[in-house]
Amino acid sequence: MSSSNSTTGTGTGRRIVVLGAGYAGLTAAKGAARHRSVTLVAPEERLLHRIRQHETAAGRGRDWPAIEELARGRRIRHHRARAVDLDLAGHKVALDDGTTLGYDTLVYALGSRTAWHDVPGAVEHAHPVEHADDVRRLIREADRPGTLAVVGGGATGIELATELAEAHPAWRVRIVSAGQVGGIYSPKGRAHIRRVLDRLGVDVHEDATVTEVTPDGLRTTAGPITADLTVWAASMEPHPLAARAGLAVDDRGRALVDDHLRSVSHPDVHVVGDAAAVTVPGIGTLRMGCATALPRGQYVGKLLDGRTTEPFSFRYVVHCLSLGRRDGLLQLVHPDDSMKPTVLTGAAGRLAKAAIVGVVFSSLK
Template structure:
């Protein structure tokens, strides 16, 4: 399909994460796009563990990444959607009219109603705050990472390696790295042991206090608690009236259009995307980036085919010297094959570099 086959549209993209930014860049080749996001720079969520450990750097400015496209970056937050009137209301008082809306507000930390979590735990999104608190501590103390999934594992290993004077604990409701193959789980455990990370499994957090998390099995002391338990979609989609699933993710068709409002495309963590033979895609960069690229091409007229996707690998950073590359089936189920150590680390670094190149 020719990119010049349709007249220019007013497109508003909400969110400048992996999905929103790539959708805006694709659509902005021949259409006027307003990209709404309060950040000056991309957050680069898959490297937040490095930021928390004091090893991150300033990621590229959004303005630099969209240069050369018909994109205006408006630094604001969407607070209301008028889907019938094709309008977006922003927190700076601006109202934007659109022909097509791309909803890519992604996800945020899920606190699960745990008492004290909001007050006494620090979410992954505020990785720079974690870095500051560690740097300002009068002496090394004890740090608890709540969450035994990929984010929690990457945080715990990175922090333990960067700050060997700190006592790092990882607290998981189930098994740490439970989604990975037996070989993958065994390697993760070896790395945690090597770095001196204390592992607390099957320890559901029931409360967070200034002295650390409490679990059904008892309290776990921590001077600093970092929350990496899980994520939830931004609530604006449901509040505005888009059809959503039980988790609040917008239901979309095979062209990533809202099933209730087809003039709204939903991509990334905000979307419940079901692919035949694969299932409903999980949240994460691995699924968000191709969704954004697809919608960008669709709006630019460079494709008309339904969205397709297959999983290939999952990867983990385990500090600066180690990593895990887990091969998976197309439906994201685990294969027995893993690559670890230097091979796993280089594979993860390569994938992260590809992501940043795609954004550029």
């Protein structure tokens, strides 16, 4: 196993390694690399634009920029490999290409992945939302239009179901939720989501917890649901490496951090994105997602670059949903993420969502 222990800092002797090139990791690396050298570890060649995976699944996505292109103008070395082990005492990261990287400061941004919840047959017969390219291919290669079930009644599941139903009207699309579809939104927001699902011909199965996935559909607490293709968008869980390596974590496996997003057990490790359990006074523990990942990555980038010493702060403003290409929902929220009654729907909601996605993408350039 080779070892890389050279100093990469700019006259500081500080080696900064960032694990993960999602929204949080990439923005942290770019922020820190304004005046320092950073090693960014991620196996992907291109940005995984997760908030647009529903478009990819429907065949409407496109190739996103290469990570090296997004890192242009910064002192970032993109090491295309996957982190497999952390030696927190020795300040080393083992990679799947046999390399070991030494660090003085580590930014852990490995994010989240599909949570299967030990549902029998789910891994074998369902396709996680991260594999949107596979969903697109399977639809394209199918002998004939069939029935497609989207498991998950949250934002990801709703965006997938509406996008797929609109793009492939010959397919029968179903959305299956353990609770109410769009249950977190205000009554006005939920009503609009339901109208769009009805307009697009999506079958809605609520209060139907999936107990098994089979080759021909689902078994649920509300009865069987047939499906030729099942896409799993039920929930996400943090990458397990943090807990396995010995970082202090909460009961969900998210790393516990202080008000500067440093691990409470290993302060030379900053944790950002879905991997971190961040509690903001007066707001609570932040939810997973782009809306919280991007600001956390930006904050740590500024912190490591010396452009801030203030504690991390955050306030929620909106939730936004794509509901196909012609419709959308912008749900205003209080700073603690509780719902306000005000929503924008239809073309206005769609344009607002598109503008927010555009801001996210621009911030990564």
